[in-house]
Amino acid sequence: MPAASGHRTASMSARSFRAALTGNFEVSPGYRLLSLRPEGSPPAPKPGQFYMVASGPGPEPLLKRPFCYFDSTGDGDLSMLYKVQGKGTRMLAAMPDGVILDVLGPLGNSYPMPKKGQRPIIVAGGIGIASVMPLIKKFGPEARVVFGARSQEDMVMRREVSGFLCELHGCTDDGTLGLQGTVVDMLHELAPEDDSLIYACGPKPMTRAVVEYAAQKRLKGYASLEEYMACGIGACMGCVVMTKKGYRRVCKEGPVFKLEDLI
């Protein structure tokens, strides 16, 4: 048997760290913003990447939950926007400041940047805003943002979104804010030019509709996907999605996929 390859241990634990909870407040009913201060200095995240975060300091729930990288500060603090919807997030919602949580990350690929001449158009559905927020921050006034939600109160962080001076087009299912309709209705209205580059994140039906729209209009772009995940690092094969190239792991080949590869 060959000797252990010591060089492979160089990055050991680089993506596994503990972090102190420094904030966990409700930004809208059922939606919370989690702030973490990592111990040590884990690698800086890129837009589109995610973290696996323990829901509490104890052994239950067993598995960490995946959360998009939402924002970071100059001194390395991380924030993640999440929706309280299951056992893990309900438990996380009750965690007070100072609690130490196990974290893995940043994980997965990231949104490729637009090429010269390509104009970004960001499409977010509900909590999907969590994944595209770093892009909105980065592109600033360059970005057009189509933000869809069920209702006004599900259009979380919309003030922060407009704070980045992007061109914001809101739409809701119930008409309580912006256009009454879907993000695809809004896209049809905006009729983005051929050199537009779509960045989408939202619930599955929205992603499917955006994939279809992009194919129809021959527009290029990316979508970030979500799936139940166990390990987050590519080992369990639990989080696959069917693409035109076969099953792909959301945590490893994704979470960002080319629209043209999605079904």
Place this chain on the structure above:
Amino acid sequence: MNLSVSIGKLKLKNPVLVASGTFGYGEEFSEFYDLGRIGGVMMKGISLKPREGNPPPRVYETPCGMLNAIGLQNVGLNKFIKEKLPFIRQFDTAAIANVLGNTPAEYVRISRQLDEAGVDAIELNVSCPNVKKGGIAFCADPRTLGRLVGKVREAVRNAVLIVKLSPNVTDIRSVARAAEEGGADAVSLINTLTGMAIDARTRRPVLANVTGGLSGPAIKPIALRMVHEVCKEVKIPVIGMGGIATGLDAVEFMLAGATAVAVGTANFVSPGAAPAVVDGIEEFMRAEGLEDVSELIGGLLIDNPDH
């Protein structure tokens, strides 16, 4: 302090392995620690041809455990030998291949090729609950299993032969005995327990496969009981697994009679789980003043004379 144990002619530097299906082919975990810290890697099950696996959702967390129905998505035998085996060979750890065939002839063919490719051990997967053909079908009847093991035994010259047993049988002892009589060098147990989760609001099963395999701390008491029973039944070494997350868990399995253990679902909880189990065993040995880890094997004390 001596941590090494032997499974047949295979010497492990320590008794801690990682369970098949929870560790891929080792690549992802090698970014977190030197795989040479663990006794061996039981790699993701290999079939003759690549397999696509089941549709998602494939995993779901349940109280103290999780369900999975991956359906043995894997790269197939050729790619495994060309790409995955050389990778794991870079590390000072035992390379254990997990084999899944649709027919006895396939089990034999895959095992022979893996033996020739130089794996340290072959674990026959006769207990996967999530595939239609092969898998569990071979574990259901001891005689069928005995014949299968016998055929593979004839084809395998160098690799140690392990048979992975399912808990989803009436009497795991008779299946273990059949594996031993068929010529297995060791048995590993338990594979996952068949389970199910339902979403009441949608009135649908959570997993696309409807049923899945339950793993994690929830199954540890069942695994311990079965390891205890099988160890009384067979003379070959037993590799215990099922909900092991700490050094103390591992020690419990060894006391029940296991020669080695495997860390499974805990790898998903924390990538560094398996080396932490090695450290935990050492810590226990220090605290108890033990020099050799084999002192633990079968060390269970039962005061009730009826047992």
